[in-house]
Amino acid sequence: MGGSFFDLVYKVVRKIPKGRVATYGQVAALCGHPRNARAVGYALHVNPDPKQIPCHRVVNRFGGLSPAFAFGGEQRQKILLQDEGVDFHGLDTVDLAVYRWEEDYQ
């Protein structure tokens, strides 16, 4: 680890503050590859440290998790975010306009 795109992804995701969410494209952009959101998803897929890397805080550009999400159950992810204070706008969609993590805000 160290230098790889994946490691950078984990690093960024780990930096996401509690109660905030980031999009795959945003993380990819922070890694230096704004068009590589796919690799970000894959990086979280291999998620070596789920306890340290809150993948539940990473959502797609719509603010909702992918239907393939299954690191413990979609419901699980929703509960975790709600517990952090994130309000869901619908069934499994968060209000990015409010909870989207901004590097400038950190």
Next chain:
DNA sequence: CTCTTGACGCACA
């Protein structure tokens, strides 16, 4: 080594 799939995002018709 080549082709396909994938936790995404966006440009084009």
Next chain:
DNA sequence: GTGTGCGCCAAGA
């Protein structure tokens, strides 16, 4: 405004 396809990077078969 909507529908379709393509692009980027990586991994699996």
